[in-house]
Amino acid sequence: MHDKTYITGIAAPLLIDNLDTDQIMPKQFLRTITKEGLDRGVLFDLRFHPDGRPRPDFVLNRAEYAHANILVGAPNFGCGSSREHAVWGLQQLGIKAVIAPSFGEIFFSNALNNRLLLIVLEPDKIGLLLQDQAIDKHLAIDLEKMEIRCASHVFSFSLGGRHKKMIVEGLDMVGATLQLLPQIEAFEKRHYAAFPWGYVLPSA
């Protein structure tokens, strides 16, 4: 279930340091003008042989993780390219949350803007969490209490106020900022009076 404040499910370990967005969503799936069909591309080279057959040894192809909706990652998860397709693809694959010691910066913002929950958890806690996985693969993430509950541990985590609000309530960010349009216009007036050479005029 996922009512935006409570996620339960199976967590699959994907413990690759610096797992980049090129791997999460390879280039051939970026030749699109929509968001559709990106689930097929997620972690493509890890999930599939070149001929398209699934790699039976890859974690998400193993029977016990077939219904995983949470990923447990290694440091700098989602580094590299800015491609938001990586987030869209993970969501289309059914992933609701990723837990890792740290995340790539642009990926982090992309996830937030799409309400994919990212939780930063210290490596030692992730180690214990993975030990628990051997007993029971299910996890529960409670956003109200900011807790992860697994077989024998409860880990607390923190989310920034804006982060939590984005995930729980969602937000039409563009709409919210458009409310500030008078402020933006006033800023522009001041800004370009003081800084006219920042106002771009295309060269011939």
Next chain:
Amino acid sequence: MPPRTLYKKLVDSHTVAVLDEQHVLLYADLHIMNEYTSPQAFSSLRENNRKVLRPRQQLAVVSHIIPTHPVSVADRVIFDPPSALQASNLKRNCRDFGIKLFDTNHEEQGIEHIIAPEHGWIRPGMVVLCGDSHTTTYGALGALGFGVGTSEVEHILATQTLVYRLAQDMRITVDGKLPAGTSVKDLVLLIIARIGAQGARGYAVEFCGSTIAALSAEARMTLCNMAVEAGARAALIRPDQATFDYIREKAAGLSEPEFTQALADWEQLYSDQGAVFDIAHAFSASEVAPFVTWGTSPDQAMAVTASIPDPALAADAHAGATISQALQYMGLAAGGAMLGLPIDRVFIGSCTNGRIEDLRSAAAIVGGRHVAATVRAMVVPGSGEVRRQAEQEGLAQIFIDAGFEWRQPGCSMCLAMNDDVLAPGERCASTTNRNFEGRQGRDGRTHLMSPAMAAAAAISGCISDVRKMENRHA
């Protein structure tokens, strides 16, 4: 006002509103778009019946998917149907919303981060955003530039602003003279190897010191371009005479009085004495040697004369496993040498190293020699302007005479979204920015290096120490 870093000055001067302790609404002077991270942003804009707030402050480029075959640009055709649709879609979006586009058949077409500075669109003190992680490039000119995702592209199109999470300040000081046979690419690979692929994550990095001050504007772009490979949210260099000279030449749209007034302002763009950096690193240029990557992350780099790391000697089991996995993918033996490793392909180009200075440094090694019979080598200029200049200077002929393919501009094999792709197992000496698994083609093997080192690899057919090649002809 307390002393501020250059980064804080740029953020402060572009803050429309403070949203909370960590976020501001940041104004973008310029927004640049490409064909593959903008389509869904435009679609959403249309669905919500919203308009582009400031069309004149947008610039769009078809650069990632474009074929680079050496047919004339006017005759260039994208045969891949989905890619052709992306290009025509961008054209339609730009036409409908009144945005300047460097289209598929535009003779000035090129890589976004090369053509924007080249046309004088980037000036000190600006905030420049783009749906591409290498937007950090613009820090080379004292502009705050960084990459954003597609949702943010939509937000910028509609509001000319970004809901921006503030970064911390990191200072990286480099002093001394770069040794002969090394370049800024070697320096940046050394820095990334030392601080790690997430060493600058969450930080805006300011590069300073005598080494940086001695770099050309173009070399600084290479440095700032790669800062994102250490996780940096942005990179900055204090604008100085080299910057002003570059801007004067490129930003011809500024009148004389405007330029004088602008200079007075740009000279204030520095970190104040006593400004606090959250963290600082220092390096000596004398430590720099020709660098190559041996692994599948840009921080897995070392001096070309060093031995390939041994997982058995790693700090812990996890680190050892990470090294093992990289070596297995790269087909390398622990403890072995990189020197003499045979390569199949050479790629000189990308937003990191597709500028005229890069082509000059490669051509200096190539001149009078020939590409090894076992190697397929290509030069892909970063823009139509770079290509034309290289032809005028005779560099193109040097490459052609040596057996290089002289291609049309584009991102090309940097991320291989076009048809320039490594075959499985092929090993490539590449001047690009990322050696991720599969980046240049599934099971392709990428070794990042400088243009001069890539040229040396093309000539010798293997990974070589460019210093030795230069000495042979000294």
